[in-house]
Amino acid sequence: MKEAVQSIATTVDFNRIRSRDFPILEREVNGKPLVYLDNAASSQMPRQVADRLDRYHRMEHANVHRGIHTLSQEATDAYEATREKVKTFINAGSTDEIIYTTGTTDSINLVANSFGRLKFGKDDEIILSQMEHHANIVPWQMIAEQTGAVIKVIPVTDRGDIDMQAYKELLSDKTKLVAVVHVSNALGTVNPVREITEMARQHGAAVLIDGAQAVPHQTVDVQEIDCDFYAFSAHKMCGPTGFGILYGKKEHLDAMPPYRGGGDMIDKVTFEKTTYNIAPFKFEAGTPPIAAGIGLGAAIDYLQEIGMDQIALREQQVVDYALSKIRDINGIRLFGEPEKRASAIAFVFDQIHAHDVGTILDKQGVAVRTGHHCAQPILERFGESATTRASFSFYNNEEDADRLVEGLNYVKEFFQTD
Ligand SMILES: *Cc1c(COP(=O)(O)O)cnc(C)c1O
Numbered sequence: 342m343k344e345a346v347q348s349i350a351t352t353v354d355f356n357r358i359r360s361r362d363f364p365i366l367e368r369e370v371n372g373k374p375l376v377y378l379d380n381a382a383s384s385q386m387p388r389q390v391a392d393r394l395d396r397y398h399r400m401e402h403a404n405v406h407r408g409i410h411t412l413s414q415e416a417t418d419a420y421e422a423t424r425e426k427v428k429t430f431i432n433a434g435s436t437d438e439i440i441y442t443t444g445t446t447d448s449i450n451l452v453a454n455s456f457g458r459l460k461f462g463k464d465d466e467i468i469l470s471q472m473e474h475h476a477n478i479v480p481w482q483m484i485a486e487q488t489g490a491v492i493k494v495i496p497v498t499d500r501g502d503i504d505m506q507a508y509k510e511l512l513s514d515k516t517k518l519v520a521v522v523h524v525s526n527a528l529g530t531v532n533p534v535r536e537i538t539e540m541a542r543q544h545g546a547a548v549l550i551d552g553a554q555a556v557p558h559q560t561v562d563v564q565e566i567d568c569d570f571y572a573f574s575a576h577k578m579c580g581p582t583g584f585g586i587l588y589g590k591k592e593h594l595d596a597m598p599p600y601r602g603g604g605d606m607i608d609k610v611t612f613e614k615t616t617y618n619i620a621p622f623k624f625e626a627g628t629p630p631i632a633a634g635i636g637l638g639a640a641i642d643y644l645q646e647i648g649m650d651q652i653a654l655r656e657q658q659v660v661d662y663a664l665s666k667i668r669d670i671n672g673i674r675l676f677g678e679p680e681k682r683a684s685a686i687a688f689v690f691d692q693i694h695a696h697d698v699g700t701i702l703d704k705q706g707v708a709v710r711t712g713h714h715c716a717q718p719i720l721e722r723f724g725e726s727a728t729t730r731a732s733f734s735f736y737n738n739e740e741d742a743d744r745l746v747e748g749l750n751y752v753k754e755f756f757q758t759d
Pocket of ligand 1: 381382446474524525551554
C-alpha cells in the first residue's frame, strides 16, 4: 500500500521551479500577490524560454530557409530543430509530419481547407462534439457550406462527458472526418481519444484531435492515439504566442493541396505553371514567426526536463485539492463533473453573474476567465451563458487554490447570498 502511494508522488520540487523560473508570479496585481489561474487561455513563460527569445532577437536574428550567409543558416538550424523536438515530444513518425502554423486555430483551418476541399463532397458527414471550442466548429461550418458536407454533433452527457453510444450511432460510411477535443477548455473533460479514433477507423473516417488543452498537461503520443491530425498552440505550453503545430499523417499530407500560396512553399514558379515544395514546407508559405518557433523548441526542452508525467501528477494533486474546497462552498455549482478531468474547473454561482465574480476576484489578485470560453454550444447545452473558470498549471500550488476559495467566499459576502 505504502509503495503504491510513493510511486505516484511527485519527485520534482514544483515550488522551487515556480520561484526560480516564473518571476511574473512574484508580482502584485491590485495590491495583492498575483494568483494566476487562467492557464487555459495562455500559460506563463518561464525565464528559460524568455531568455531564448531574447538571445535570438539580440544576437541571432535573420530570415530562414533563404540565405546562404551564416546568420541565416544558424537561424534556420535553430528554427528547424524545433521540428525534431516536437516530433519526439508527441512521438510522431517523422519530422515530415510536423507542420508549423500560427496556432491551433490555424492548424484546424489548414485541415478544413486542404483536406476538406480534397475529401468532402455533397452529403458527406463531419462529426464534431458538443463540447468543441469555436476553433473546431467554425472552420468546418465554412468548408461544409462550400462542399455540401453536413455536420453532425455528438451530444454530451449531464456529467460533461462525450456520449459514446450516441457517437457510435452517428458514425456511418458517410462519415469523412471526426474532429474532437482531447481536453475540453470549458469543462476540463479528458476525452477517450484513442477509442474515438478506433471507432472512426472502422468506418474509414479520418480523425482530427484538438490538443490545445492536452499537450500542456500530459504526455501525448499521436501514434498511440492513431489519429490522422493533431493540433496545438505554443502559448498554452509555456511558449510564445503566434505559433502552433499541426501533426498530420504523411499519407494525408502528401495528398493534400497547399492552402496558402507564396514564398518558401514552392518548388519552381513560372507564369505558366508552379510546382510545390514537399510536405511540410508546402503548407508553410511566407516568412514564419521564427523567434516563436525557436521559443516553442525551448518550451519543449523546458517541459521535458521537468517531465510531463510529473507535471500531470502535480496538476492532478492541486486540481483535486481545489475541487474539494470549491465543492464545500454553498451556492456554487460545478460546470461539468466529468469522469476524467485535467487542469480546468468551471463553476457558476446561483445568484451572481460570472463577470461580477471575475471582477471581484481580480481585485483580490486572482486571475480567472469568465464568459463562454469560446465554446458557446456547450454552455447552451447546460443552460448557461457564462461560467467562471480556474485553470491550473504545474506552477500553481495549494496556496493558489486557497486564495481562489478565499476570493470566492469574499464574492459571496459581497453579494450577501447566504
Ligand atoms: C485555446 C484553444 C483553441 C484555440 O487556440 P489558439 O491558440 O487561440 O489558436 C482551440 N481549442 C481549444 C480546446 C483551446 O483551448
